[in-house]
Amino acid sequence: MRFTIDKEQFLKGLLIAGRGIGAKNANPLLLCFKMEMTNIGLEITASNGDVTVFTRVPLKLNEKEIIRNYSLGSSLITARSLTEIVRKMEGDELSLDIIDESVAKVDDGNTTFKLPCVAADEYPDIDLEKTGTVFSIPCTDLTRIIEQTAFAALDKDTRPILTAINLKAEGGLFTATATDSARLSRKSVHIDESVRFFANVSAKTINDIVKLFDNNYEVEICSTGEKMILSFGNTTVSTRLIAGDYPISKSIVPQDFNYSLQVNAAQLLNSIDRVSVLSTDSAAVVKLLMTNDGVEISSSGDQNGSGSEKLSIILYTGERLEIAFNALYVSQAVRALGSEDVVLKFVGEGKTFVIVDPKDDSIIELVTPRRTR
């Protein structure tokens, strides 16, 4: 195998495929890119066993020649080394040449690197064929859905199913739900009525995948029963499904509220941040005391001291209510909404409350309160 390639496009391909490479792997071949020069482009595959990324650097892009002077072939090259040297090289174009099957020579006319490489037939077989229902949605839509929900998934492996984001398409709605059991985030968008789809996939992985999207494309999605496969542009990604029943039903969202607090999102975030500054615990607890006279927000840093202030509000309706919550949960929910104002709606003391954007009912954030002392 040999080829001469546009440096920028080569690096772009390596960085995309690099999302499939883990920091460590028991199988050292899975720290390599599989590189295959074909008659339609340079194909780069990377996999950590759970996630596989395949991408193709085409021969031409917008009439510009990207790859020239190539001979077909394939090889395995350590992903980190190859990415780092390509990043550092200064030429606009560089050539890669496999010498005697065990050394890859990379050269930009000034700098020469020699990297060890391995025959490609030692790489595990990877199946990226899409089977079953395949549907498409715009990359921008899926990105927004994931950004607004994935943060609420459990971030440790104590209950694997809760590290998943639950994706579901039925009855004309595509819905994503994530929860760590103390808070929940759910977002729905309209989709063709015929689409039926279910998958539980790692929230962390899908959050990484959407970062690869080129927003001009649509993404094609299917679930094979074992994995979810996403294709966009020249790239295909598969991620293993997380086994188990996703433990959330529609009925957990409260319906009748007795208290409603509308505030500017930025002011609420600032106040939470300020009054919780003395907490050494990462899970700072903040308290709202709401009355018809105003709303006080406060936090106790225990032996470190305490802070309180009057919260600037837009509107409060309801009697006196005291609610304490995990500052991080409410801050993340408010940021996920991304709206100018937010409305917090309460059923009563100790009851799960919701945070919504008054102008967008496609997304809902639920938070379980903490005990007030």
Add this chain to the structure above:
Amino acid sequence: MRFTIDKEQFLKGLLIAGRGIGAKNANPLLLCFKMEMTNIGLEITASNGDVTVFTRVPLKLNEKEIIRNYSLGSSLITARSLTEIVRKMEGDELSLDIIDESVAKVDDGNTTFKLPCVAADEYPDIDLEKTGTVFSIPCTDLTRIIEQTAFAALDKDTRPILTAINLKAEGGLFTATATDSARLSRKSVHIDESVRFFANVSAKTINDIVKLFDNNYEVEICSTGEKMILSFGNTTVSTRLIAGDYPISKSIVPQDFNYSLQVNAAQLLNSIDRVSVLSTDSAAVVKLLMTNDGVEISSSGDQNGSGSEKLSIILYTGERLEIAFNALYVSQAVRALGSEDVVLKFVGEGKTFVIVDPKDDSIIELVTPRRTR
């Protein structure tokens, strides 16, 4: 004690004094600021036992009232908490009030924090009086001297005296030397002939101290035999001297060179960075092969592969020479010089070499080479 104070000036004082606070301390009182309201200003003292910082926020600054409505007194307040709440508060002015000796109330009219505090008489006695020779140099000069040398000191405690920077004034020269025994950096500036001064102080500490300098001031320096004291503006810092004989004599700087390589500093740094990219070791070894035909720079990442390129040079004089060195040592030395071009001068294979700025003979960098296999 109580006072109402300009927030920006208060925070500035806390951040300066904060340099005297360690991350941990066996004595919890040394995690506190000693705050004392006097008739000339608010005095803030912080100490970790080795380093003490004292600073005064004046009552007025450039005719502007900084502190008003005060009553004399003193108290100890946790440094980290006080700094964080002042940083987060939004008012332009805030007041601090000691309530019943054990609680400090800090208020900006909107947000109120309550912090625990302790009577100031529990704080250790700290003597910052200057005795012996006191001399002055511009803050900018001392900053540059320290920036250009301190990096070469040993960064671990295996030989405490080598963690020091050696400061010496005699015969009209003020000289700073730092070495970790494998490389050395030395810078001299002219000073009044009458000044005689010797001190070995922690390179890390003095590097932190010069960051506090206000460049419009001169810094007054003295050494009491146990500590070095520096005063600038409203701030005084003391740092404990490091005991022991500093192990460097003048004779270690080689005098007669047989090879000389002049290169653009930025190009040398880039080439070193590029060819050493495959090294996983933090101490990457880079090799120069110099001949009359040109200079090749190369590095072996061992099992990761190797990189080499032709180095762009300005001038090389000498026969064929091969020299290997720690990439970090040479890069740090070149950066410390801060010049457009640098000259590397060699005595011969395996011998200590020097790196100098061809336009400035006040500073010299020495590096011991590594074996070329």
